[in-house]
Amino acid sequence: MKLVEAIIKPFKLDEVKDALLEVGVQGMTVSEVKGFGRQKGHKETYRGTEYTIEFVPKVKIEVAVADGQVQRVIETITRTARTGSIGDGKIFVRDLGAVVRIRTGETGESAL
Amino acid sequence: MTILTRCGIGILPAVMFVALTASGVWAQGVAGTQGPARINSGDTAWVLASTALVLAMIAPGLTLFYGGLVRSKNVLGTIMHSFVILCLVSVMWVLWGYSLVYGPDRGGVIGGLDWAGLSGVGLDPNPSHGPTIPHQAFVLFQLMFAAFTPALITGAFAERMRFSALLLFAVLWSVFIYSPLAHWLWAGGWLARLGAVDFAGGAVVHTSAGVSALACALVLGRRRGYGSDYMAPHNLPFVLVGTGLLWFGWLGFNGGSALGANATAVGALMATHLAAATAALAWMVAEWLHRGKPTALGVASGAVAGLATVTAGAGYVGPLSAMLVGVAAGLSCYLVIVWKGKIGYDDTLDVVGIHGVGGVVGMLATGLLASSAVNPGGPDGLFFGHAAQFGILKLVDGLIGLRISPEEEAIGLDLSQHNERAYS
Numbered sequence: 001m002k003l004v005e006a007i008i009k010p011f012k013l014d015e016v017k018d019a020l021l022e023v024g025v026q027g028m029t030v031s032e033v034k035g036f037g038r039q040k041g042h043k044e045t046y047r048g049t050e051y052t053i054e055f056v057p058k059v060k061i062e063v064a065v066a067d068g069q070v071q072r073v074i075e076t077i078t079r080t081a082r083t084g085s086i087g088d089g090k091i092f093v094r095d096l097g098a099v100v101r102i103r104t105g106e107t108g109e110s111a112l
Numbered sequence: 113m114t115i116l117t118r119c120g121i122g123i124l125p126a127v128m129f130v131a132l133t134a135s136g137v138w139a140q141g142v143a144g145t146q147g148p149a150r151i152n153s154g155d156t157a158w159v160l161a162s163t164a165l166v167l168a169m170i171a172p173g174l175t176l177f178y179g180g181l182v183r184s185k186n187v188l189g190t191i192m193h194s195f196v197i198l199c200l201v202s203v204m205w206v207l208w209g210y211s212l213v214y215g216p217d218r219g220g221v222i223g224g225l226d227w228a229g230l231s232g233v234g235l236d237p238n239p240s241h242g243p244t245i246p247h248q249a250f251v252l253f254q255l256m257f258a259a260f261t262p263a264l265i266t267g268a269f270a271e272r273m274r275f276s277a278l279l280l281f282a283v284l285w286s287v288f289i290y291s292p293l294a295h296w297l298w299a300g301g302w303l304a305r306l307g308a309v310d311f312a313g314g315a316v317v318h319t320s321a322g323v324s325a326l327a328c329a330l331v332l333g334r335r336r337g338y339g340s341d342y343m344a345p346h347n348l349p350f351v352l353v354g355t356g357l358l359w360f361g362w363l364g365f366n367g368g369s370a371l372g373a374n375a376t377a378v379g380a381l382m383a384t385h386l387a388a389a390t391a392a393l394a395w396m397v398a399e400w401l402h403r404g405k406p407t408a409l410g411v412a413s414g415a416v417a418g419l420a421t422v423t424a425g426a427g428y429v430g431p432l433s434a435m436l437v438g439v440a441a442g443l444s445c446y447l448v449i450v451w452k453g454k455i456g457y458d459d460t461l462d463v464v465g466i467h468g469v470g471g472v473v474g475m476l477a478t479g480l481l482a483s484s485a486v487n488p489g490g491p492d493g494l495f496f497g498h499a500a501q502f503g504i505l506k507l508v509d510g511l512i513g514l515r516i517s518p519e520e521e522a523i524g525l526d527l528s529q530h531n532e533r534a535y536s
Contacts, residue, residue, distance in 0.1 A: 047449050047462060048403075048450040051342055
């Protein structure tokens with residue numbers, strides 16, 4: 001099992017979510033985050049005072065998936081979250097040690 | 113608790129004074145109702161309407177303008193400054209302020225206390241203070257100016273002033289700076305005798321506020337994190353709505369200063385409106401060329417700079433001259449505000465850059481553009497305001513402490529001074 005973490009542009013969230021549901025993902029966790037990569041921030045000017053805003057608002061999606069599903073999920077996110085311009089985000093994949101469904105106590109892939 | 117106690121002690125005599133004088137005021141009000149026919153209803157209506165317009169400049173105009181410029185943790189505290197000064201000055205104005213400014217002249221320096229508690233100030237017109245309107249209409253109109261001016265200064269110490277210190281400061285400032293200055297220029301004081309003209313308050317209101325603001329910013333010091341932390345305005349739509357209301361009210365501020373529904377009022381309105389419009393455009397173009405983008409805050413700041421600048425000469429300059437004043441206002445205030453960033457004093461909401469510079473430019477322009485009007489009063493008024501200001505600030509600092517603690521500053525005025533939050 002893997003945990004796929006994708007940092008994407010906020011306005012792409014709905015598109016990515018719909019596409020993931022279509023390829024069989026059952027659930028996900030979403031949080032509003034801030035950060036920067038190569039995009040860096042933007043500049044704001046108020047009465048001549050300039051501020052550099054380094055941390056840009058982003059959305060983080062976390063999806064826990066079975067090993068066989070990982071490639072498809074990554075492709076789906078890459079396809080739908082891309083705009084082609086700088087700041088499209090990143091996908092991190094890590095191994096998932098255990099999963100438990102709290103209601104039933106099921107563990108492993110059947111709990112996904 | 114100690115702050116509350118100190119305030120309580122200060123307020124008590126004032127309350128007693130109100131109680132003592134209330135009966136006298138009441139009697140005058142009744143006696144004056146059978147005023148003679150010299151009262152002109154058109155003039156009176158215009159001055160009353162203008163009074164309401166100037167009130168709208170303070171609240172909600174200035175409160176929104178300033179409230180939007182600060183960070184969200186300080187918005188209520190900032191709005192409170194203007195609101196409470198309005199209430200405080202209103203009470204003081206009736207008790208002694210009006211008399212200090214407009215009461216019988218004492219050596220060209222100050223008005224006597226003969227009219228304290230509005231004693232002898234009834235509904236009949238006074239020949240030298242609005243000869244065609246009830247005397248109390250003049251009192252009310254001038255009250256709004258007396259309240260607007262210290263409210264303007266609060267922009268210089270926004271986000272870090274102790275509330276009780278603000279109250280004491282407003283009282284002292286009104287008595288020791290505003291009253292003499294307004295008397296000198298508007299009530300036959302020595303500057304007026306020299307030939308200085310100040311139509312609606314370019315010197316008395318805007319330059320004095322700007323100069324005092326500079327002193328405040330210097331004595332109080334910068335906000336913590338100034339120059340490194342993100343301190344952008346928390347709500348620019350507030351600022352723009354506030355600008356619109358200031359602009360709206362300013363038509364009464366300058367137009368009403370004609371003290372009648374007459375040709376001077378029309379000229380003042382024309383000049384006021386045109387100066388605001390051209391100054392907004394001038395600032396926008398300057399910023400566009402200098403920084404690459406025209407900003408909404410720039411247009412708003414330019415409009416207010418134009419309004420402040422035209423105030424001194426609104427009744428004396430024609431439409432094209434007013435537009436020249438506007439261009440000068442937009443460009444000069446923009447330059448000073450860019451330059452301020454390099455100097456490093458923290459005039460938080462740019463009272464110096466907009467009102468101080470605007471006031472001085474306006475007085476100079478009035479001298480140049482107005483027909484048969486000169487103004488040597490600017491530099492003298494400037495110097496007086498600056499020197500006296502330091503004394504007042506040091507006194508308040510010694511008595512109460514001007515500035516909130518570093519922790520309180522981090523929490524913000526709203527929670528630390530008022531136990532509430534704007535957006536919860």
